[in-house]
Amino acid sequence: MGRPVHFEILGDDPAKLAEFYSNVLGWEFQSWAGSEEYQQEYWLATTGPEEQVGINGAIMKRHFPQPVINTTLVDSLDETLAKVTASGGKLVFGPNEIPYVGTHAYCEDPEGNLFGVIEEPKT
Numbered sequence: 001m002g003r004p005v006h007f008e009i010l011g012d013d014p015a016k017l018a019e020f021y022s023n024v025l026g027w028e029f030q031s032w033a034g035s036e037e038y039q040q041e042y043w044l045a046t047t048g049p050e051e052q053v054g055i056n057g058a059i060m061k062r063h064f065p066q067p068v069i070n071t072t073l074v075d076s077l078d079e080t081l082a083k084v085t086a087s088g089g090k091l092v093f094g095p096n097e098i099p100y101v102g103t104h105a106y107c108e109d110p111e112g113n114l115f116g117v118i119e120e121p122k123t
Helices: 014-025 077-086
Strands: 003-011 028-031 042-046 057-061 068-073 090-098 102-108 114-119
Touching: 003 014, 003 114, 014 028, 014 042, 014 057, 077 090, 077 102, 077 114
Parallel strands: 003 057, 068 114
Antiparallel strands: 003 068, 028 042, 042 057, 090 102, 102 114
């Protein structure tokens, strides 16, 4: 069973949104450049201490129309992407390897909602 492990808030000015969520919710942000293939303005969000229930996320430049994308950790990205298309969804972007993070893809459900899936790096 897959569980959400990450969220992304999309905006036109990620730095301004990071400041907003820091002021309003106390989240801490760190700029992350990504890899050579995955260059974009991206702010990692720490939403609370590790011992507290919850997930961390990020703010990134808007590339899709919806404002939030949840990402779920899966055992096999290939199997999950096959299930997405077999169940009426579609692959929108990826798969894309993010060094030290995993292999990630964005998908769309049959209603057009975006979601991310990620497989941990193979060691």
